[in-house]
Amino acid sequence: MGVPAFEIARGVRKYYNYQHKRQSCRRLRMRRPVLSILLLLLAASGISAQDRFGAIDRDLLLKIERPASQTDRRFLLAPQPTPGQLMFDAIHYDVDIAFDEKTGQVEGRVTAVVESTSEPLSQIDLNADPVLSILSVEMEGYGVLTFSRSGDVFSAVLPFALAPGERASITVHFEGNPISALNPGLFIRSHASGTVLYSLSEPWSARTWWPCKDYPDDKATFDIALSVRPGLFAASNGNFIGQADTTRWAEPFVRHRWKEEYPMPPYLFSIAASPYVLLTDDFVYAPGETMLVTHYVYPHLAAQAAVDLDIAVPALSYFSSLLGIYPFIGEKYGIATCGIGGGMEHQTLTSYGAALLTGDHRYDWLYIHEFGHQWFGDLVTCADWTHIWLNEGWASYFEALWFEHLGGPGDLKAYMQTMDTPLYWQGPVLRDPGNTDPWYYFDRVVYDKGAWIVHMLRHIMGDQDFFDATRAYLADPLFSYGNADSEEFEAAFEAFYGGQLDWFFDPWLTRTDRLACEWSWSSWEQEGHNHLSIYVRQLTDPPYVMPVDFRVSSGAGDADTVLWIDEAEESFVFETAGLVTGVQFDPDGWVLCDAAAVATGTESTPAAPFLSQNWPNPFNPSTTLCFGLDHPGPVRLSIYDARGGLVRTLIDGRLGEGTHEAVWNGKDSEGRPASSGVYFCRMTAGAKSFTRKLVLLR
Template structure:
């Protein structure tokens, strides 16, 4: 029997702005990986990446090496396989010793001189050079972009392979160091904190960045431009934005709410999980939640606050997507549904319960319209072309809101905090979240998840209205 939760939306006289529906298509990425890899275990576990490159913008050329620290997982391993495309490999070494390898078809197989055992840690060094290519997805390409204003990487969902060797799946998170040399007219930013910058002569400068937190490959980045740095030194979390000089005044106005938003989400979700937060401006087609350093398209920086909901959506990803990362792409809603609901929570913070109702009504109506177009897909494991869609964003957010209604505010937000603490810096699945919700609430929720997460569509009601012509009322 279908179980239905209905929320009656009653609006008061408070002046609540219309939710900014125009941000919805900007927030949705509408990209998808070529395949869904549901295997969350492979023969090794990457512990760290150290990416050391020199970039020649004029020739759109890179040269350097990547060191990969790998801990062996299987009992015996004689080959390490990495995702890698487009580059010319010069040398491959393991623990300082040259080894043979096979390279082609997007795979680099490193042949170990002797089998490694579970628990061993190996350092793989790959030296390479080449002209990185942009590999297309339905919405944006993955790889390194060379534009008039910026050089930047964009690799969601599985595009790190186009400029450094990696195990390019979201379930293998690792720390990342980037040591990148660019022309000295540019400032280069990345994940984490800047460790050093050294003028190396010949008009070049080397920036060293370190992010000592586990990071999925799709969340790693660099961006280089003639950036102005906007720093907020008053907040407990260091906030540093990197924007074009001509947009700096608008950025100051637009980003002024970020400290308040960090504080608010820290109350709801738990303390901010990383060593800094900021935005970098580039040519991306919207927002991308690179860990600690979110990429924003220039058009979002207006000085009017028009895209505030994009900003808080991307900020919320620091908890949902970055701190806790989906185990594979079937669980995309754990990233995007959570970040979309965080928008509604921000609207609630600004405009109270009536504001929350208005925002949720808007999300619900967007999904109903989407479903009316024939998009009857479940939130969990939708068709690949709809991985980033209204189903995994707006519908997933409304289902989270229903869960909040079902178990109550206290248990709902305790569920979020417990889920975050349990899977902090690792990966989680839909069942992991369900199990936490059941544990915290004391409720059996199979029926709820079966109908709303694993099932498709929304309730349809048939009704008949009778009029009593003999009544005076």
């Protein structure tokens, strides 16, 4: 399944631009975008980010065309491919369908080019909901095939077995009324300018209105012909090829042809047919290179749309510079207005709810979300619905990236807070196998916590490595115009992180809680030196492993430091340039965490005994251990090897309150150099004891 050559795409684009002049919908040029200036002025006007983002209703993102409750057990879990479907790939679909917007009836033909992938293939299994009648199945060069049906699968027997790598062209003639499906993927609504017929197939409803192999991990290219009554324009994926009069059901129809040359899964194939006005703009992405931006909107919303949709070119420019050129640059990007409550990221042409066009940029966040799916969801699609957070979490993070672009770090922090919504989260990000809610795949946790996982990963890696990894992941031939799962995503980012990231991904994807802790700080002066102790106690069990920023304020100014939180209780001690006047936990909002500050302030002694991690670690030849006592008393500080054998006692006696230091020179009690390996420092102070792991590298 190849990507169209860039030179070919250039030629197609020129033809596409010409053909758009011949469309049956009125075409208007959009004004030059002024969105960034308007929003920056808004930010400067004194309106806080919290006020600007506070009215966002993120439930609009959910795929709300589904029934409120679903009782049919077919849909309790995602449908799984048959054994036969695992033995072939769909390479190309040639789809020719007529739609009656008055009755909901469809009739048409689908020709699927399939390729055997493993052992000899003797039958082809395709998906078709029972609301579709399969009239006949044919194989090019061999005529009519016999077929049988079971549920939403029909199986056609081939005249001979296809060897691995061999292809066949299978044509299916069908008719039916998709509107009546239990889980429909086709809808008809009325609006002030007429009627709209549109599709929303995610996650597995493409099969309700056209026969296909309906799984997200099988992408194909498309030739598309959509016939509707005169007065309607049928918008779809890819490049517009042209339109011509035809006859269906003994009535005049108009056949609109499109060509999608980039591989696409069936759920992203779309139709949006209505009386439309076409708003256009140009995205100049290189000297002399232009992609047409196309928005199909209801005539009565044209004025509002012209304002709201001027976001398109600025968004294309920014995200192309950040993550790599828009993935479908040889075709188009735009929206088609329809009756959906939110939006749906159909490849190259997002289906966009009419209520979102208000003329005041109120729903820019949702526009950016669906736009972001062109990279995460369309370019790289989740391998199966269990990993839908790779689509939805990333698209949600696009929203935050956009507002960071416009308003800076403060807006990034404020926007991420709008996605801190644990009361709406049901279960972990990766679906719990015991959860039988059919729409759990699209619970708020997938969107909001998914975005937080991306946000935290960015901070862990740092911007340079994070965005380098993101661009490489999107461009990797293993995933680009294909699929990925969570493990593959993790491995791709580990290559840039330089180590394992399972300590991060495993708990955040599979647990239902979050990092929660109590923390305190104390500062004191001793013998002319200022000291700071930060104590953290995790309330979640087992404890999370997370780097957390602390901002320390003193007479010398503010200083940021990163502490790795990985134990149920731990203390960190520093010497500071001045007496500390304040400490902030995660001041810039990088960690999904409930943190409560307790018992903080300036003291003459530590609030509790502690043993800090040695520094440096690993070390050679020596390392320093800092520890503290909240009152005078006996203390013992000893080094043990990995087998528990005593190597050396550094301190064994009575010390006063305050902070103390001990240096281990890497030698045992006889003065002999210890060998490379793992050692443990154990501190005992009264009834309390602390242990730290040390690594000696010779």
